Amino acid sequence: MWKIPMIIVNFKLYRQSSGINAPLLLDIIQKVREERGVEIVAALNSMDLTALHEKYNVPMILQHVDAVDFGAHTGKLNLVVAKERGAEGLLINHSERRLTIADIDILISQARKMNMVSVVCANNPRVSGALAFLAPDFIAMEPPELIGGDISVSKARPETITETIEAVKSVRDISVLVGAGIKNREDVKRAIELGAQGVLIASGVVKAKDPYGALNDLVEGMI
Amino acid sequence: MWKIPMIIVNFKLYRQSSGINAPLLLDIIQKVREERGVEIVAALNSMDLTALHEKYNVPMILQHVDAVDFGAHTGKLNLVVAKERGAEGLLINHSERRLTIADIDILISQARKMNMVSVVCANNPRVSGALAFLAPDFIAMEPPELIGGDISVSKARPETITETIEAVKSVRDISVLVGAGIKNREDVKRAIELGAQGVLIASGVVKAKDPYGALNDLVEGMI
Amino acid sequence: MWKIPMIIVNFKLYRQSSGINAPLLLDIIQKVREERGVEIVAALNSMDLTALHEKYNVPMILQHVDAVDFGAHTGKLNLVVAKERGAEGLLINHSERRLTIADIDILISQARKMNMVSVVCANNPRVSGALAFLAPDFIAMEPPELIGGDISVSKARPETITETIEAVKSVRDISVLVGAGIKNREDVKRAIELGAQGVLIASGVVKAKDPYGALNDLVEGMI
Amino acid sequence: MWKIPMIIVNFKLYRQSSGINAPLLLDIIQKVREERGVEIVAALNSMDLTALHEKYNVPMILQHVDAVDFGAHTGKLNLVVAKERGAEGLLINHSERRLTIADIDILISQARKMNMVSVVCANNPRVSGALAFLAPDFIAMEPPELIGGDISVSKARPETITETIEAVKSVRDISVLVGAGIKNREDVKRAIELGAQGVLIASGVVKAKDPYGALNDLVEGMI
Numbered sequence: 001m002w003k004i005p006m007i008i009v010n011f012k013l014y015r016q017s018s019g020i021n022a023p024l025l026l027d028i029i030q031k032v033r034e035e036r037g038v039e040i041v042a043a044l045n046s047m048d049l050t051a052l053h054e055k056y057n058v059p060m061i062l063q064h065v066d067a068v069d070f071g072a073h074t075g076k077l078n079l080v081v082a083k084e085r086g087a088e089g090l091l092i093n094h095s096e097r098r099l100t101i102a103d104i105d106i107l108i109s110q111a112r113k114m115n116m117v118s119v120v121c122a123n124n125p126r127v128s129g130a131l132a133f134l135a136p137d138f139i140a141m142e143p144p145e146l147i148g149g150d151i152s153v154s155k156a157r158p159e160t161i162t163e164t165i166e167a168v169k170s171v172r173d174i175s176v177l178v179g180a181g182i183k184n185r186e187d188v189k190r191a192i193e194l195g196a197q198g199v200l201i202a203s204g205v206v207k208a209k210d211p212y213g214a215l216n217d218l219v220e221g222m223i
Numbered sequence: 224m225w226k227i228p229m230i231i232v233n234f235k236l237y238r239q240s241s242g243i244n245a246p247l248l249l250d251i252i253q254k255v256r257e258e259r260g261v262e263i264v265a266a267l268n269s270m271d272l273t274a275l276h277e278k279y280n281v282p283m284i285l286q287h288v289d290a291v292d293f294g295a296h297t298g299k300l301n302l303v304v305a306k307e308r309g310a311e312g313l314l315i316n317h318s319e320r321r322l323t324i325a326d327i328d329i330l331i332s333q334a335r336k337m338n339m340v341s342v343v344c345a346n347n348p349r350v351s352g353a354l355a356f357l358a359p360d361f362i363a364m365e366p367p368e369l370i371g372g373d374i375s376v377s378k379a380r381p382e383t384i385t386e387t388i389e390a391v392k393s394v395r396d397i398s399v400l401v402g403a404g405i406k407n408r409e410d411v412k413r414a415i416e417l418g419a420q421g422v423l424i425a426s427g428v429v430k431a432k433d434p435y436g437a438l439n440d441l442v443e444g445m446i
Numbered sequence: 447m448w449k450i451p452m453i454i455v456n457f458k459l460y461r462q463s464s465g466i467n468a469p470l471l472l473d474i475i476q477k478v479r480e481e482r483g484v485e486i487v488a489a490l491n492s493m494d495l496t497a498l499h500e501k502y503n504v505p506m507i508l509q510h511v512d513a514v515d516f517g518a519h520t521g522k523l524n525l526v527v528a529k530e531r532g533a534e535g536l537l538i539n540h541s542e543r544r545l546t547i548a549d550i551d552i553l554i555s556q557a558r559k560m561n562m563v564s565v566v567c568a569n570n571p572r573v574s575g576a577l578a579f580l581a582p583d584f585i586a587m588e589p590p591e592l593i594g595g596d597i598s599v600s601k602a603r604p605e606t607i608t609e610t611i612e613a614v615k616s617v618r619d620i621s622v623l624v625g626a627g628i629k630n631r632e633d634v635k636r637a638i639e640l641g642a643q644g645v646l647i648a649s650g651v652v653k654a655k656d657p658y659g660a661l662n663d664l665v666e667g668m669i
Numbered sequence: 670m671w672k673i674p675m676i677i678v679n680f681k682l683y684r685q686s687s688g689i690n691a692p693l694l695l696d697i698i699q700k701v702r703e704e705r706g707v708e709i710v711a712a713l714n715s716m717d718l719t720a721l722h723e724k725y726n727v728p729m730i731l732q733h734v735d736a737v738d739f740g741a742h743t744g745k746l747n748l749v750v751a752k753e754r755g756a757e758g759l760l761i762n763h764s765e766r767r768l769t770i771a772d773i774d775i776l777i778s779q780a781r782k783m784n785m786v787s788v789v790c791a792n793n794p795r796v797s798g799a800l801a802f803l804a805p806d807f808i809a810m811e812p813p814e815l816i817g818g819d820i821s822v823s824k825a826r827p828e829t830i831t832e833t834i835e836a837v838k839s840v841r842d843i844s845v846l847v848g849a850g851i852k853n854r855e856d857v858k859r860a861i862e863l864g865a866q867g868v869l870i871a872s873g874v875v876k877a878k879d880p881y882g883a884l885n886d887l888v889e890g891m892i
Binding site: 012064070075076080202 | 268
């Protein structure tokens, strides 16, 4: 399993971080990861992860996998293929790819059996507590209205971080990550002071003018 | 563009044709393709296509791509990344992955601009005629109730093939493929005699005890 | 069938036009309809239509019906129940409730058999042409980016109206309605001059300070 | 609130219980409810509930409501309209109409504020425990593979009932209903002995040759 605290960089489907550009961001992540000795995980789309996982010393997870077994499922992926093609784990139920609770349950169970890391996303403290019952490896709470924005969850909603951790811990001892609008070391530092064990970040690094500088600054907040 | 008549082998997410087993079927397709000089295209999931497209001399398309541009689309793929990672085209609207007509329109338009091959699936002659208006490269008609079954569309519904071709041609001159339950040379031969320019096949090859024999038999019907 | 030209007022789920407020808008529609002798159709949610259809002399259609027969379909409605509960027809594939082309085909076919009016929505001229092949009673084209906005399709995209009518007529002789941002008599007049046989309107009437005045003004453009 | 133990009859969209036939089943439910003095709740589609709620002395809930506020939501219903049109509560996340966990959370919260009864469905003990954290009024657990079948959850999976109740109670004290395949008094009796506070039933009553006899038999198991 990964070291804690940690940063998950969600590449989403930004032009700056997908297809032919994915290596640019992975180069930076690998560099910062090695220079600073902190844990940084990359959440990639299925094609980029397949193409690049052997070329980097960076843990890679998928942004989504379907909750299906093998069979007549045209256009879908499952966790077995995901693992055979290099994924160490997966994001589940990201705000931009929400799932039914039945499918979340299937994916967390499958991941556990296959020794893959499950990071399930939640949109508020209540949903975080509910998902804790399903025992994923990580719960990543992001208020949807702050995702991609300029104000971080750490500044705009510190009490939401506290409530999420309380809700989760009341059910099960699971590591909590937080995200949405996180931009700098202060945001990360505050999140960790409030009890989070890491952050989920996308535009704050991917769309930064200087992604290397941005990522380094975030890492400062972890130490 | 591909030669006509042709066979598209849809690998779906069968255990026999996905992940570590995908090369087994690709070996067979490449062999038959070269021995017989006929066009055979493979429709793969996104991870297998990425991993294998450089290793085979077989045209490869994706089973599904999302109708989105670059942006905050966690867990999705678009056609630009698909092309950068090796896809020559895509299946659109397969019966196991149906899309809104707005998204079908976007994908066909995007594929045309990017010089990728669009194969749009339809479940009956009416829908085939409607989709012809959107000008994809191919229309693949499969009656859903026959997919994966033992009776082929050629035997059970020859009139549906005729009606599909008439519907499509009344709108635009687009090549028509047919599928569902196709198993042997007779099925292929009949489809082509009725005016189809190829077949879409999955379980008939993937789940055959002897996929090489099965594919060779299908090819016989094309010649 | 309804008189042409016509106005369809889509009540959507606005507070001003739903539940206890639906009668306020229906009173206005009934009044204008009788005073001016023009055709105005109301598209209601399923509960309001059921409660109110016997109390008004206004044709009422549903905003959505599921493409299913009778059976184990918890939480769904079909056209048989819709008709038994008072619906004269239905909107299909509205931009806020998009459907697969397979389901659009089913709903149009079912409506025809049951002698109910089908109004299928399209987001551009290409999709309008494709849907014409399925032979609905009306095609209502609305550019999604103008829906609910301040600039009407008639002013911002007159060429889109012309192209839609050409696309539809090249396939089949079906009445075309247009919508999105329509606010006043000029918008309606221009749409009809360009060949449309009516308009689809929502916020322009529902959210107007004076819905009676707004609807009367629209009617002016029809005469 | 309703008396306990109780039976919820899910009318689904069966021909025998929908549209013009809905009153036949409601007559029976009302009769048994009054004769036996037990709680029986009817889960109807939106149109039948609207048309019939004032004509019967039977608590009625909807089979599904959308997790939206008022606004531009063509083809959707929300809980405010549902209440204004007669619904006392709603089923949430039935196996035939699964929802994202974000939407389940919204609907349970809305129902609580509006003093409506929330019955959230779960497909196994784990999901039941997770949903308990969201504090609905009832959790109804149904193994999907037994729904509509001939073997009841009470006979085929008694341990699943026990595990569900344990999972729920470990989180919060919420009443648990069970369903799937329930046919007779033995099935109901066993479920209640195992700790359930009622059953969810559909085909066992709706499709019975003698629905009055079938419902009476189920009631025997409650007493």
